Every structure is written in C-alpha cells, then in structure tokens.
Amino acid sequence: MAKYEKDGHIIYHGDALEIMKQEIPDESIDLVFVDPPYNIGKKFADFHDKWSSDAEYTNWAYQWIDECIRILKPTGTMYLMSSTQAMPYFDLYVRDKLTILSRIVWYYDSSGVQAKKYFGSMYEPILHCVKNQKAYCFNANDILVEAKTGAKRKLIDYRGDTPKPYNSKKVAGNVWEFSRVRYRMKEYEEHPSQKPMALLERIIRASSNKGDTVLDPFSGTFTTAAVAKLLGRNSISIEYQDTYIKIGLRRVLGMKEHQGEKLEAVKKNTKIKNGRGVKYEEKSGDLFSVSS
Numbered sequence: 001m002a003k004y005e006k007d008g009h010i011i012y013h014g015d016a017l018e019i020m021k022q023e024i025p026d027e028s029i030d031l032v033f034v035d036p037p038y039n040i041g042k043k044f045a046d047f048h049d050k051w052s053s054d055a056e057y058t059n060w061a062y063q064w065i066d067e068c069i070r071i072l073k074p075t076g077t078m079y080l081m082s083s084t085q086a087m088p089y090f091d092l093y094v095r096d097k098l099t100i101l102s103r104i105v106w107y108y109d110s111s112g113v114q115a116k117k118y119f120g121s122m123y124e125p126i127l128h129c130v131k132n133q134k135a136y137c138f139n140a141n142d143i144l145v146e147a148k149t150g151a152k153r154k155l156i157d158y159r160g161d162t163p164k165p166y167n168s169k170k171v172a173g174n175v176w177e178f179s180r181v182r183y184r185m186k187e188y189e190e191h192p193s194q195k196p197m198a199l200l201e202r203i204i205r206a207s208s209n210k211g212d213t214v215l216d217p218f219s220g221t222f223t224t225a226a227v228a229k230l231l232g233r234n235s236i237s238i239e240y241q242d243t244y245i246k247i248g249l250r251r252v253l254g255m256k257e258h259q260g261e262k263l264e265a266v267k268k269n270t271k272i273k274n275g276r277g278v279k280y281e282e283k284s285g286d287l288f289s290v291s292s
C-alpha cells in the first residue's frame, strides 16, 4: 500500500477493501461515490473484471458496501453504481441498511455498434442512499436544470394575485442524460470505464458542501477526486492498478513525475482538415471547459 497526499486530497494505491478497513475511521466521510468493477468481463489494465459466479461477486461486493456504510457520517450519502445485471442484488442488500432516496438511470447516447439480436444497453443504474432520511445534504439550488415544457412562449402562472412567468428551473428527475466520455473530449483518459465529469458534478454539488470529504474506493481515472477538487471539496481515492494511479497523481495531485517517469496527459491524434491539423475538443459540462 502506498499513500500520496496534497492539499486535502489523498490517493491510496492498493486494495479498496483492505484500505478502507485499515485507514478510514468510522463515520468520517460525507459522501461516498462507488463505481466498482461490474463483473461484466472488462479489462482494467492487469485486472479482469469477471468473477466465477454472481454469488462470488456479491460476496465480495457486500464486504465493501458494508465498509462504505461504516465510514459514512450519520448525515452521509452514498451513490452506488453497478451493471444492470448486478443492481438487483445491490438494491436488495442496501435497502435494509440505508434509505434509498432515488434509483437513478444514467442514460447515454448510443455510439459504435449496438446489439443486433437484443435491445442494446443504453443506461447504467445508480442508487442514491442516505444514512438518515431526516438529516442529509441535498443542495437542490445548486443542481437546477431547465424545465422543458415543450412550449415556445414563456408560460404564465395566473394562480396568484399577480400573473408571473412559471419558474423555468427545477431539480433534475431520476433520468440523467450525460454523454459518455469520448476520445475527443478534453477530459478523456485511457480507461475502459471513465465516468463523465458532468455526472460527478451533479452528485458532488447535490450531496456535499465545500470542505466536505468525498471518498471513491474504485477511482479509475480519478474523475471523482478531480471534480471534488474543482468544487472545493476534499477527497480520498483508492485504486489498485499502477497505470491508473499515475492518472490520479497527475490529475488530482498535479504531479509531473513519478518514480522517474514523466506523467503526461493522453496525446491525442489530430484530424487533418484542408491539409492542416485541427485539434478535436469537446466539453461535457459547463464548469469543465477548463478541465484537467
């Protein structure tokens, strides 16, 4: 196990379960975001995300779910992602221990080849859970979205003494549409399951305040910590794979070198247009046009 730390951001290199057990005190974390291996056969550097059975996978998963619950403050919130296949197990397990406030669907546009013999997967489920449904953080005003009424003109509310335009902002519902991270985006890192900064922006803004601590036990490209940092939160990240730790050291701690190796962002190919190189650039959220 190795630990790296700078300005309120901690990165642990090692196994999530062991590190949570050994290093993270009871009831010390405001927000946990968990995006584990999904047991669907992806390759994460040297790690193959496939257990021999659902029972083996859930035995392992229930251990880290218990740890996440132990380290959450009494007012804390956990967001738990999973594959559509595994989510029923997680939902049944978690609902006995926490209050599930929302069952969120992260819906994305299709890309590449879609299934031809069944309906292709276009979403990932997320549980939004709290320890105490009477005392938890939810900053509704920080995550308002435009309410789509379909009307071309501004709708007027005539119910009060004075007519006034309807409020056009609302808290997002439980179907969230964010683009998956694509090669062309500024935030892109080399990882098979990178989550968009815009997704984490909504979660962190809604369920934590400045100065709070956000923990991600399966950090991958360290999206959670990168967004936490931009939003003035502290972070604790855990990741097993050496290749991805280097992304975190660069992206979150701002390190330029590690063990004699230069830490550099992915060098993107450029598109040749009219004989001249044109760099692709795309952004996924308003805040992050200046992303890492």
Ligand SMILES: C[S@@+](CC[C@H](N)C(=O)[O-])C[C@H]1O[C@@H](n2cnc3c(N)ncnc32)[C@H](O)[C@@H]1O
Residues within 6 Å of the ligand: 014, 015, 016, 017, 035, 036, 037, 038, 044, 047, 191, 193, 194, 195, 196, 217, 218, 219, 220, 221, 222, 223, 224, 238, 239, 240, 241, 244
């Ligand atoms: C689904 S990905 C997380 C992606 C991340 N949310 C992002 O935005 O990049 C899961 C990550 O868990 C890591 N991992 C797998 N087993 C682990 C373990 N036992 N302890 C810590 N990390 C582990 C994998 O290397 C992989 O990077």
